Amino acid sequence: GNSVTQMEGPVTLSEEAFLTINCTYTATGYPSLFWYVQYPGEGLQLLLKATKADDKGSNKGFEATYRKETTSFHLEKGSVQVSDSAVYFCALSDRGSQGNLIFGKGTKLSVKP
Amino acid sequence: DAGVIQSPRHEVTEMGQEVTLRCKPISGHDYLFWYRQTMMRGLELLIYFNNNVPIDDSGMPEDRFSAKMPNASFSTLKIQPSEPRDSAVYFCASSPPGGGFNQPQHFGDGTRLSIL
Numbered sequence: 294g295n296s297v298t299q300m301e302g303p304v305t306l307s308e309e310a311f312l313t314i315n316c317t318y319t320a321t322g323y324p325s326l327f328w329y330v331q332y333p334g335e336g337l338q339l340l341l342k343a344t345k346a347d348d349k350g351s352n353k354g355f356e357a358t359y360r361k362e363t364t365s366f367h368l369e370k371g372s373v374q375v376s377d378s379a380v381y382f383c384a385l386s387d388r389g390s391q392g393n394l395i396f397g398k399g400t401k402l403s404v405k406p
Numbered sequence: 407d408a409g410v411i412q413s414p415r416h417e418v419t420e421m422g423q424e425v426t427l428r429c430k431p432i433s434g435h436d437y438l439f440w441y442r443q444t445m446m447r448g449l450e451l452l453i454y455f456n457n458n459v460p461i462d463d464s465g466m467p468e469d470r471f472s473a474k475m476p477n478a479s480f481s482t483l484k485i486q487p488s489e490p491r492d493s494a495v496y497f498c499a500s501s502p503p504g505g506g507f508n509q510p511q512h513f514g515d516g517t518r519l520s521i522l
Contacts, residue, residue: 325508336513398448
């Protein structure tokens with residue numbers, strides 16, 4: 294079945310450090326891939342998405358590239374801020390799922406000033 | 407635009423009581439999802455609807471849980487009787503029409519449920 298695997302957290306970085314959160318997936322066919330972010334006390338928000346191989350999703354300085362050959366969708370940001378502290382979820386959706394998302398377990402990021 | 411609205415935001419009740427969680431999806435969205443989030447299990451899909459019809463309820467933990475969507479603008483998740491292990495944050499999400507798999511889900515702020 295479909296699945297998403299994210300790197301274990303928590304991740305603690307200093308402000309302006311480079312961020313990578315690894316995400317790999319298992320799916321039949323060609324899924325769409327998403328990163329969601331959850332700030333404390335809130336629901337998940339879409340951060341970025343990519344719908345086909347080699348697409349790059351980007352938003353708020355975050356980027357992720359859909360790599361079919363490595364079945365990966367790693368999240369990166371060149372310079373993190375304290376306000377980026379949150380939990381990040383990688384997710385996939387395939388054509389047979391009618392919009393159902395398969396989420397990874399989430400990675401908690403803490404950015405220190 | 408109004409987002410997904412959930413009520414109540416917090417609920418504290420005693421074991422054995424009936425609990426009803428409510429959700430109003432974004433207008434025009436035809437998919438509605440109920441999730442449960444705990445530290446131990448992470449984010450779990452409980453059930454989802456398309457055009458008010460339940461599509462997959464395989465994530466509903468047991469018969470104590472039930473969900474309804476009587477119309478396009480309202481859904482409920484009910485737990486009867488409630489147990490302490492049901493304590494969690496429950497999220498509702500909706501997504502627009504168009505096949506689903508390319509569409510992001512829009513989440514409410516959740517209901518934090520504590521069963522004593």
